[in-house]
Amino acid sequence: MKIPVAYVFRNLWARKLTTLLTAGGMALVVFVFAAVLMLDAGLRKTLVSTGSYENAVLLRPAAQTEIQSAVYREQASLLETLPEVARGADGAPLVSKETVVLIAIPKRGSDKPANLVVRGLPAMGIRLRPQVAVTDGRMFRPGSSEIVVGRAISEGFDGTGIGETLRFAGREWTVVGTFDGGKSGFDSEIWGDVDQMLQAFRRSAYSSVLVRLDDAGRFEAFKARVEADQRLILEVRQEPLYYQDQSKSLSTFISYLGVALSVIFSIGAMIGAMITMYAAVANRTGEIGTLRALGFRRSSILAAFLLESLLLSLVGGVLGLVIASFLQAFTITTMNWQSFSQLAFGFHLTAAIVAKTLAFSLVMGLVGGFLPSVRAARLEIVDSLRAA
Numbered sequence: 587m588k589i590p591v592a593y594v595f596r597n598l599w600a601r602k603l604t605t606l607l608t609a610g611g612m613a614l615v616v617f618v619f620a621a622v623l624m625l626d627a628g629l630r631k632t633l634v635s636t637g638s639y640e641n642a643v644l645l646r647p648a649a650q651t652e653i654q655s656a657v658y659r660e661q662a663s664l665l666e667t668l669p670e671v672a673r674g675a676d677g678a679p680l681v682s683k684e685t686v687v688l689i690a691i692p693k694r695g696s697d698k699p700a701n702l703v704v705r706g707l708p709a710m711g712i713r714l715r716p717q718v719a720v721t722d723g724r725m726f727r728p729g730s731s732e733i734v735v736g737r738a739i740s741e742g743f744d745g746t747g748i749g750e751t752l753r754f755a756g757r758e759w760t761v762v763g764t765f766d767g768g769k770s771g772f773d774s775e776i777w778g779d780v781d782q783m784l785q786a787f788r789r790s791a792y793s794s795v796l797v798r799l800d801d802a803g804r805f806e807a808f809k810a811r812v813e814a815d816q817r818l819i820l821e822v823r824q825e826p827l828y829y830q831d832q833s834k835s836l837s838t839f840i841s842y843l844g845v846a847l848s849v850i851f852s853i854g855a856m857i858g859a860m861i862t863m864y865a866a867v868a869n870r871t872g873e874i875g876t877l878r879a880l881g882f883r884r885s886s887i888l889a890a891f892l893l894e895s896l897l898l899s900l901v902g903g904v905l906g907l908v909i910a911s912f913l914q915a916f917t918i919t920t921m922n923w924q925s926f927s928q929l930a931f932g933f934h935l936t937a938a939i940v941a942k943t944l945a946f947s948l949v950m951g952l953v954g955g956f957l958p959s960v961r962a963a964r965l966e967i968v969d970s971l972r973a974a
Contacts, residue, residue, distance in 0.1 A: 611858045612902025612947060613909065615851040620910035620943045622844025624933040625918065629840065630830065632771055632931035637825025639802045640672075641714060644795045644812070644820045651832065652686040653703075656791040659683075661818055665795055670808035672800040680798035682711035685783050687793075689754040689776075691743045702739060703775045704754070706783025714798050718772055723748045723763030728779050731786075734763040736773040738917065752776075755786035769932065771829060796825070848946070856954035888959045895955020896948055903947025910943075911935055 637643075644665065649655035665671065666679040673679055685706040690699035705711075709728060712718065722740075726732035735746045745751065751758045759778065767773040784790075799808055809822040823831075913933040 608858055608898050609902040609905060611854070612899050612950060613906035615848065615854075615950065616903045616906025616943055616947050617910050618851055619844070619848040619946055620907055620935075620939060621913055621933065622840060622848065623939045623942060624910060624913060624935050626840045626844070627936055627939060628918075628932045628934035631934045632769060632773075637827075637829050638714075639805075639824055639826055640799055641825040642797045642799060642805060642808060643823050643825050643828045644797065645793075645823070647819060647821045649821070652684070652794040653688060655793050657683070657793065657795050657820065658791050661820060662792055662795050664815075664817060665797060665812075668808065668811060670799050670801075670804045670811065672798045678710075680710065680714060682707055682714050682796040683780060683792045684708075684711055684796060685780055685787070685789055685793045687755075687783070687787055689752075691745065691752065693742055694744055700743075702743070704733075704783065705775050705777050706780035707777060708780050711780070711796060712777075714796055715767075715772065717768040717770060718765050719768075720763045721766045723761075725763055725765075726778055727762075729782065730779060731757055731759050731782060732762045733759045733776050733778040734765050735761055735777075736775050737764060737766045738773040739776060740764045746776075755783075757786050771832075795820075852946075852950055856950050858954070860954045860958060891959035892952070892955055895959065896951045899947045899951025899954070900944070902951075903944045906947070907940060907943055 643652075644657060645652065645655040646657065662681070662683045666681045671679050671681060687704050687706075688701045689704050691702055692699045712725065720734065721737065723734070726734050733752070735743075740746045746761055748761055748764065750761050752761065753759070765772075765777070767775075780792075784792075797808075799805060805822075805824055812818045812820055812822050910933075914935060917932045
């Protein structure tokens, strides 16, 4: 005979406080687990969405970031002549020669400075990033000491409001606008005119060159042409993959830390579930004996208590996910260890994270409820009825 599922639900409902406390403990563990996965997904989404597969980034060989790279003017000019490079309606090659440096600015309400990325780029560089839009003020004028700042910077750093000035590279730079990078890594950058940046930082070479290809499918041909040209000793990467590489160190740290915390907390949650289920077995010994006397098999008793534990964990998992979903309203600003600059990103909930989190909660319920369920199934009819 099979035990009705209604029996399991009635027992959970009859012990409301115990059910709520156990499910709440599991919800906290699930919340931590889901938050870590969402943080890692948010980091990846922020950096991957920074680029387009139609764009190629060219750097000095072995350079991990644009800050470490140098592209000479002759090399940048030669790239404009390659046949895979797209051209605008006016025939101009869609190539952006850029310089990237780090500066230190104190955060709002703090005297401690943080590294920020300053990107010098021409008008073409803005054109190649259509996801970026000025939300307040205006874009900087070419040939001027004007800058625009990303949304994350304007919200968190001193001197970045429109009309305010920042001093770096021996100059005063006026903030004339704020831009929204569409939740990409550009939200954590400061932009200005590339020629003015080169002069101010006393640089003779660009940091990188961004190239728009006439067809994303011609990337391999473009890469092969660059590698075969001895005048172009440069490394070619697709823009999204380049930015994805920038997240590896931080993503690995978040993943390892999250797994460690989740394992530690899940042990406590499983012990709590086990104690709850052992108490349920002890309090329902008479019921178990009656069910066995009515003809219910040991396997049915085992399945009933396992189902009860799984339902507890599922409730905790859903509750933890609901709470974790509100984290998407928050933005985290931290150091990107790859570029040693500040990076703002948010939590991002995906279907895969929901599935992994619910599976994690069910595993906790299965492990925590298995031994109590086995004990319930092994109770003898006579002993159970006598104890009742």
